Amino acid sequence: MAEAHQAVAFQFTVSPEGVDLRLSHAALKQVYLAGLRSWKKKITRLRNSLVTGMFPASPASWLVMAAAILASQASRLDPSMGLIGKITEHLPARWGGHGGRGQGWGPARAGLGALAFATLLWLGLVVTMRGALRALLCYHGWMGEEHGRPSHATKCWLALVKIFAGRRPMLYSYQASLPRLPVPPIRDTVQRYLESMRPLLSDSHFQHTAALGRDFEHSLGPRLQWYLTLKSWWATNYVSDWWEEYVYLRGRGPLMVNSNYYAMDFLYVTPTPLQAARAGNVVHALLLYRRLLNREQIKPLMIQGTLPMCSAQYERMFNTTRVPGVEADSLQHRQDSRHIAVFHAGRFFRVGLYHGGQLLGPRELQAQFQRILDDPVPPAPGEETLAALTAGPREPWARARQTYFGSGRNQESLRAVERAAFFLTLDTTEQGLLGPEPGRALDRYAKALLHGQCHDRWFDKSFTLIVFRNGKIGLNAEHSWADAPIMGHLWEYTLATDVFQLGYGVDGHCKGELDPSIPPPQKLQWEIPEEVIQGSLRAAQALADDxxxxxxxxxxxxxxxxxxxxxxxxxxxxxxxxxxxxxxxxxxxxxxxxxxxxxxxxxxxxxxxxxxxxxxxxxxxxxxxxxxxxxxxxxxxxxxxxxxxxxxxxxxGAGIDRHLFCLYVVSKYLGVDSPFLREVLSExxxxxxxxxxxxxxxxxxxxxxxxxxxxxxxxxxxxxxxxxxxxxxxxxxxxxxxxxxxxxxxxxxxxxxxxxxxxxxxxxxxxxxxxxx
Known part of the structure; x- marks a missing residue:
């Protein structure tokens, strides 16, 4: 059993002669390398925070400004118009070397004053540039113009945006410069809502709805709008937190089919028919993307190459799990994870991603997955259908989690799954354009990705990577933490890196060297009565079959x-x-x-x-x-x-539905009922x-x-x-x-x-x- 061979850092025995202590140098080396990697990541995050915090300026711009001010001081010029002298007067006298106030300023003290002035001037420019960029990004008049034919005003605006937008932005560089989502006027929202419903309602029904809308606009609406406007001033976004909580996390129905979505592989191409090899390349590509994400080296998405879009949703892409609750779920995100959870033929495994302080290469990952495919150990009772708990209604899963996963093996194994970077299913079926009816085969492929067998994907993970027996791949993504374009960005990078960067040998295997000393995957252990799972499995299968x-x-x-x-x-x-x-x-x-x-x-x-x-x-x-x-x-x-x-x-930000949704949430907090909002939200x-x-x-x-x-x-x-x-x-x-x-x-x-x-x-x-x- 793989789990019986886990390394320990030391062993000791007590005898009449004393304590015999034997250290494992290999294990201690791994501990050292793990700590070293952790500190490198902390330093990287700190550096990124500093660089992002000063964007669109840079450390180099501060050096240039400081050098220019010091040079002017040496040339007996005072670009500060006396401010450097006043700053220097307030520096401690001992910083000046020998002289005090009456004896003049020492060169070091004067230099510190010049540096302080340069720093204040630089910070002022940073704040000014950010404020200017934020004001520029509030303009959206360019959207109403014909594509490819911008007006002169728009051209000037774009030129100013480019000036204040800085160079070589990191993923989160523009976050502080993005404007807040505006709250539309109630009158506009009600009018546009009624306009959208006119072709769908009979004359009598429309007159009834219009009366409800006009009454809401002049009675309860302004009161709810006041609270919403207050939130828009205080919160970063007046919609997103409530949208995540009430639309996603408080939903008690199954995530499978109802919320989660899927992405497919190449339509006509399968780079290799070897399941373990495709899994090795794709997992390595995903981890390369995670490395870029941690270093914030992914370029922020820009419209027309100039206008930045928010990157906040990328933060919880990896190392994230939706944890079930009786009344509401929660999102558990970890800064890092050194393993993934793998499912194959009813068994769960923990696969480490690093060895010797280095990320496992594609060939090494292939060997790990091949070990799982070759492992003949059958699943434990209840293990094969365990993941159906994540596919069924949320409340039974939450109660089962409280009852059966609070201690012992179940708790340890569940932690291994929920703290994994992501979930991988080595599927036992084949998918793609197969058989005499390729169209029907694509339908089966879609259903396999959307729900599978209802117990072979962990629907709570931020995403599950699925690798089929014939090398075809896909993924199933949980929706609450981000929207589909975020996963789409990851998926594009993964597919391109898999084929065009990593590639395969002529025999279909991954490229690279293999280190035989890498510890094998660890099989997870579970002890759970099968009857606990059956209710969720039946509900999930009924949903999938429909x-x-x-x-x-x-x-x-x-x-x-x-x-x-x-x-x-x-x-x-x-x-x-x-x-x-x-x-x-x-x-x-x-x-x-x-x-x-x-x-x-x-x-x-x-x-x-x-x-x-x-x-x-x-x-x-x-x-x-x-x-x-x-x-x-x-x-x-x-x-x-x-x-x-x-x-x-x-x-x-001038849409209808998010505004009405938030007004409805405010009405519930205030304990007031609105027939108009009730009708809107029930359609x-x-x-x-x-x-x-x-x-x-x-x-x-x-x-x-x-x-x-x-x-x-x-x-x-x-x-x-x-x-x-x-x-x-x-x-x-x-x-x-x-x-x-x-x-x-x-x-x-x-x-x-x-x-x-x-x-x-x-x-x-x-x-x-x-x-x-």
Whole structure:
């Protein structure tokens, strides 16, 4: 048993002759190296904090300023207009060497005065530059201008931003300069809400809702708004903490399907068929990203290469677990973790990531994973389905955790899982474009990543890496700590590093040397009655079995052709989804599209209500044979422009739903009831959509290697009778869709909706009379 051979730092025995103490030099060396690495990380964090704290200035700029002031002093010039002299007068007399006040200042004392002045002047410039950058970043008028044709005012503004933005920023350099998310006026929010609901409600229902809105706007609303405005002045972001707590951590339903989401591997390429080798390369790539993250060497995401976006969500990417609670969960984040937790064939293992003070290389990690694959030890009773506790409802898992994981082996093993850098599943199935029906194979692949067997992923971890038996990979991510673009950034780096940086030998194995002295993986031990798990497992399996998934690649055209239509690709696809949904169900529905608010500090998401009066007018025209192509095209352009406006408002913090959500939270704290807010928060999202952005195109050569990019990811349906749609625009000629719904609904069918999406996209192309490639 691997766990029986763990090294100890020393051994001793007591005998009549005394105490026989035998030190293990190898173990002591590992202790020393671990401590050395820990101190290096602390020093790195301290250095990063200092550099980030003085950005957009730098230590070099202080040296230049200090040298300039000292040089001017030596030349008998006084750039301070007497301030250096006044500063020097207040320095202790003994700092000047021999002289006191009456005998003049010593050279050392005068030099210290000059340095003090230089430092104060430098700090003043730092504060001024930060304040100027923050004021500049509050301007969002550029969003309303045509892409590629900025006004002269915007060009001047961009030039000023570049001047004050500094050079070579670190990941968190711009955090203190980002503006706070503004609280929209209640009148604007209510008006925009009613406008979004007009095409979805009957005349009588709309009049009732409008009356509730007007009453709220003039009675309870201003009182709630006052508290919300106060919070916006005090807190960094008036939405994010409540959004994390009430939308995610207080949810008592299963995370699997309902909250967690997934990301896929390359669509057409599998770099190696060897499971352990692919796991070795990918795990090493993830750890290289973690190293960059710890050193803050990841470039902050910039719009148009100039405007910084908030990086706060990156902080909890690794070493993070969602811990279940009876009433609410919590997020447990550790500064560092030296191991990962691995699941294979019903067994859990702890795999160390360092040896001799160095990160294990891909070939060494491959050997560790191969040991697990070759280990014949069967799972202990209850171990095989243990992770189903994380897949089921939260309260039973929280109570089981309190009862069975508070001490002994269970506690130690649970700590090993929850304190791991991340979770790895060496899956026993094969996935990808396999078999005679590749389309159906992609559906199975999506379901395998979203829920698997319901007991072979640890859904509480920040993310679970899944490596299938044939070398295909994917991940399942927990949603509360960050949004999908953050994981997307990590996933892009991982895929590119795996193939283009690390690579594989001709035999499919990882490259590099193998150190045979590395301790083997440690099998975790559990003692838990199987009946404790069965309730969660049944609930999770019922949920997983009800999910209908359809993943498909749309190859007829892509972003390249859409650009010729002189409209944004996102607006084009969103209008196609509206048309497809109307044909699918014969009605319109409340539509959710996620937009980022990361132009503001600690911003997360806002809702774009894509179903608008303008989009409905266009869809009706497309289904009305009496309408000409020219009339339909005109209505399309109006609807696309409206969607662009809605998207810009969301990014600028002028959306509807986060404001109303926070007003609702305030009303609950005050113990007051609002029929208007109650109605707003009870409306179902019949169509929930999200685009997966590609953020690091420089990592991929799509021209020479068009197949080497992820086909995106997806999520489960938000409403029992609705659809979930995720899409990714890959290169110029490919769009991949991930459609989900529930088998139990008589209104939905994922494959039928997928067919309607294809038809809608082709019909929109025909409006512009553009040939297919």
């Amino acid at each position: 999910v209908d998934f359809h993943t498909f690649a749309f190859k007829d055209f892509g972003k390249g052709l859409i650009k010729k239509c002189r409209t944004s690709p996102d607006s084009f696809i969103q209008l196609a989804l509206q048309l497809a949904h109307f044909r699918d169900k014969g009605k319109f529905c409340l539509t959710y599209e996620a937009a980022m608010t990361r132009l503001f500090r600690e911003g997360r998401t806002e809702t774009v209500r894509s179903c608008s009066i303008e989009s409905c007018n266009f869809v009706r025209a497309m289904t009305d044979s009496a309408q000409s192509a020219a009339q339909r095209l005109a209505l399309f352009r109006v609807a696309a422009a409206k969607h662009q406006t809605l998207y810009r408002r969301a990014m600028m 179902p999202w019949g169509l929930s959509t999200s685009q997966t952005p590609i953020q690091q195109l420089e990592l991929f050569d799509l021209k020479n290697h068009p197949d080497y990019i992820s086909c995106g990811g997806g999520f489960g349906p938000v409403d029992n009778n609705g659809y979930g749609v995720s899409y990714i625009i890959i290169g110029e000629d490919l769009i991949t869709f991930h459609v989900s719904c529930k088998f139990s609904s008589t209104e939905t069918d994922a494959h039928r909706f997928g067919a309607n999406i294809r038809t809608a996209l082709l019909d929109l192309r025909a409006l512009f009379n553009l040939p297919l490639k």
